[in-house]
Amino acid sequence: MxxxxxxxxxxxxxxxxxxxxxxxxxLHISALTQNPADLTTTTPAIFLTRWITHLCAPTFVFLSGTSAYLSLRKRNGVSARRFLLKRGIVLILLELTVINFAFWFDIHFHSLMLQVIYAIGGGFIILSFLVRLPAKWVGLIGLIIVFGHNLLQLIPAFTDSTARFMAALFFRVEFFAISPSFAVLVAYPIIPWLGIMLVGYAFGQLIEQPLEQRKPLLLRIGLGCLAVFMLLRFLNGYGDPAPWSPQKDGLFTFLSFINVTKYPPSLLYDLLLLGLMFLILAAADGVNNAFTNWLTVYGKVPMFYYILHWYLVHLSMLAMSFLQSYSFADIPSGPLNFGRPAGAGISLGLVYMVWFGLVLLLYPLCKWYGRYKAAHPEIGLLRYV
Structure with missing residues (x-):
């Protein structure tokens, strides 16, 4: 338990x-014009607000692999592989439809953005074939991908558009302006994220160990990942396409040091963020209090939360725009446009207030859905959402 x-x-x-x-x-006033990771224009508050959220995608992907391992332990081989395959397909379909509509609120689908759900769905499809192998072999394949995929940066990009698109689906972050009214952004190519998922799958064996053995091991793994990160980052060689450099003061130099590449996730990104994830797992392991119980409500229904929160965030953006006296006529359209008027926006402090309010609003909805899902195991669709 x-x-x-x-x-x-x-x-x-x-x-x-x-x-x-x-x-x-x-919603943030400068989000349309400022890159929060650009140390020449950002502020520490904006940088760290963006940076802390880097923890989310690798943890989500890693634990998807772990959950797949634990789920497959309850099923026989054929049904387990079939379930993973179906779940992967369902996730990709959700990404292309329900989730992309949440991104853009565009019934004509002028934009497609392939994000983390696409990467997880593609990873599940590939994992459905790899689960025939022992878990430790699957984990080894994952480690090879995690430690080696940065070598792909040395390969020149394809010039043929079809080959470039196929390469993007699996390996590269690419933007494709298919026409003046339709664009595709591949933000999460499958293979770099697959490596994280496969390591997470093999990690399922460790998480099955007794608490007294598991907790210190989680701590050692986390500290080990951070130590390797520190060494490789200090050497400023292999592991991330963006080296760190001395900045105008010590704080910004530190920000440069931790400013690792997410698109696609570099080796140093994986080591730093997964190292922190292991420390969180170690801290949470065996703890049962009001705060952990609160978090568990969200953690039990990740896909429901993910889909619903995007709709609420987008509706909040529209509400903000209308409250600031903009009208439907002011809402811009076109590929990769969230529909926010250029002058609309709120301060970073208000961003935090809206964020906390939305999270609280989602709590009773997630709690209800978690109970409904547990009470209706006969509804097969609920296994995918």
Whole structure:
């Protein structure tokens, strides 16, 4: 029971943090004009507001792999592989339809953005074939991908548009302006994130160990990941396409040091953020209090939370715009446009207030859905959402 609670608590925590980034993206006054990771223009508060949310995607993907392992332990081989395959397909379909509509509120679908749900769905499809192998072999494949995929940066991009698109689906972050009215952004290519998922799958064996053995091991793994990160980052060689450099003061130099690449996730990004994830798992392991119980409500229904929070964030953006005296005529349209008027926006402090309010609003909805899902195991569709 502690094992499952530990996963749910950690997943719930990063999902709560995730909503902060999306509220900032759609509502912060400077989000349309300022890159929060650009140390020449950002502020420490804006940088760290964005940076802390880096924890979300790798944790979500890693624990998806772990949950797949634990779920497959309850099923026989054929049905387990079939379930993973179906779930992967369902997730990709959700990304292309329900979730992309939440991004843009565009019934004509002028934009498609392939994000984390696409990467998880593609990872599940590939994992459905790899689960025939022992878990430790699956984990080894994952480690090879995590430590080696930065070598792909040395390969020149394809010039043929079809080959470039296929390469983007699996390896590269790419933007494709298909026509003046339709664009595709591949933000989460499958393979770099697959490595994280496969390591998470093999991690399922560790999480099954007794608490007294598991908790110190989680701590050692987390500290080990951070130590390797520190060494490789200090050397400023392999592991991230963006090296750190001395800045105008010590704080900004530190920000440069931790300013690792997410698109696609670099080795140093994986080591730093997964190292922190292991420390959170260790801290949450075996803990049962009001705060962990609160987080568990979100962590038990991750897909429901993910879909619903995007709709609420986007509706909040529209409400903000109308409250600031903009009208439907002021809402811009076109590919990769959230529909926020250029002058609309709120301060970072108000972003935090909206974020906290939305998270609280989601709590009773997630609690209701978690109970409904548990009470109706006969409804097969609920297994996918």
């Amino acid at each position: 502690n094992r499952i609670t530990t996963i749910d608590v950690t997943r719930g925590l990063v999902m709560v943090i995730m909503a902060l980034d999306h509220v900032r993206d759609l």
